[in-house]
Amino acid sequence: MSAIKVSIVTVSDSCFRGAAEDKSGPLLQQLCENDGHRVVARRLVPDGIDSVSQTLIELSDxxxxxxxxxxxxxxxxxxxxxxxxxxxxxxxxxxxxxxxLLTESMKKVKLAMLSRLVAGIRKSTLIVNFPGSEKACRECYEVIAEVLNHAVDQLRQDSEKVAIVHQKLHISSNAIMKSRVNLTPSGHRLRNSPFEMISFDEAMRIVNDESVALRKVIKLSLNEISKLIGKVVAEDITSPMPLPPFRASIKDGYAVIAKDGSGNRKVIDIPIVAGIDPDKVSVKEGFCARINTGGPVPENADAVVQVEDTEVVETAENGEEIIVNIKKPPSIDQDIRAIGSDIKTGEVVISKGTKLGPVELGILATVGCKSVPVFQRAVVAIMSTGDELLSAGDTYKKGAIYDANRVTLMALLTKHNYEVVDMGIARDDTDDVCNKIASALHQADVLITTGGVSMGEKDIVKAVLMLDFEAKIHFGRVNMKPGKPTTFATCCFENQKKLIFALPGNPVSAFVTCLLFAMPSLQILSGDIRKDHTKESNQLQKYHKTMKVNLKISKPLELDERPHFMRAVIDYSGDQIVATVLSGSQRSSRLLSAKDADALVLIPSKKEIKKDFLTTETAVTAFLISA
Known part of the structure; x- marks a missing residue:
């Protein structure tokens, strides 16, 4: 949400005369700015119905x-x-x-009942009266501070933000859900996963298909610049009008009739400036009209002569031109931009799939576009699971570890401008997991969880998804390293389809699988994908096209039974681009192995190349983590 714009009006005869100092106005400005609001106006007016009402109308209308x-x-x-x-x-x-305001003020001082405070709405502006004292202003501001954002969201008709708040209220008022999952005694738990292990390509194909089906298109007003920046256009946008919409002068000079040739011209009284109605000016033979760059050329004029090719012959007493000499004979259409010479009516000015930036928005404004169809960016909820986890800042206790996954993934998504909802940590308890998932699905389009998806007796996320939310588990194991237990599911929640990525709990596994599965899905939902995929050899290259680099490795590597995404540093300095796999352990629990990495290098499995080692001569693909 862009900053709330606040105007502060101090109403006081004595302050207006300068007999007293306005202390409440500056205090309110400080309080508003401390909360991130933008004070756009301060007014000091005398008491009086007319003076106050006129100020309120000016600031709201x-x-x-x-x-x-x-x-x-x-x-x-x-x-x-x-x-x-x-x-x-x-x-x-x-x-x-x-x-x-009255209730809370009376809790502090009984005399507050003598304040006649009014609050109301004019157009899309909330107007609230506070008393005149500093103490009362501070107390009253504290009363309304927590509801200002939601009030302004409603006045701005920001349905997305309003819905999120209402959903949160709905959740808090609901009874706690009871999970239908009964934990199996450890002696009876499954020893092998019931989920078939599928290839990475097949997993990405499934994610792609489900994500494409969930894309939503919304229309935003061109005035909502902060919401439009970075959004992707959902359909071709054509110009409803030609540009320029009239014959426009390229130079500062004189609009003339070309066949008059060179020689003296009488200058008509009305200059042609940008924005003037050209029908108000008529140029006849032997006359000319002063014209500015961008000004509309009158219909009966067919050339513009730049001021450098003229000289003044006669002026009036006030210095205004009466007669000028055209030193060079003009040609028809000289220095005139024709109607539609820049943009024709119906011409595509912004193509589907274009990411909107300052230039694109400027083009849309130029052709008079009022609203823009864009792909809606998903709201993403992040949740960690595990009894052993502590949040950052919690006091350490034996046997616990701090939750790095939530911080890492929230930072990754925030970096890419996604709205993120922090769902905290769910205990290894079916009811807690169930309720936190429900809360997440109320608030977000996509849920990303970490932990609880492997074969441990407390790995309950898949069971909760299936039994409590009737989710379809599209896959529960992927032939890759790290990230074998990666799970992808969909469900219908409150009549809305939701995407769920249940990722492994090891920090590197969570980071890598979020990059490889969740990020492409979010890019698809927001329309931020390339169109030409025909030459790509696998799904990863297809949806990470802007991140791909073909290279060789700096030293031979022993291969694994599964394709391995290894953390590496890329060297661009030589004749060939070379990846150096980071030394030390590449264990999925060791997040330090990703700290210095700028790429994930896809190392094929033994089965794929029928060898135990990968040589430095074999080309591999790397995907830039920082892209």
């Missing part, structure tokens, strides 16, 4: 303010008329805010 806070003029004296001025301009009362 020009769309500069989301919230207006007044301070002063709410008492019982004859000049205290701020509530009356506010009632004159608001269109809806916000009675709940009035009651909350």
């Amino acid at each position: 020009n769309h500069s303010s989301d919230v207006i806070i007044t301070t002063g003029g709410t008492g019982f004296t004859q000049r205290d008329v701020t509530p009356e001025a506010t009632k004159r301009v608001i269109e809806k009362e916000a009675v709940g805010i009035q009651i909350a």
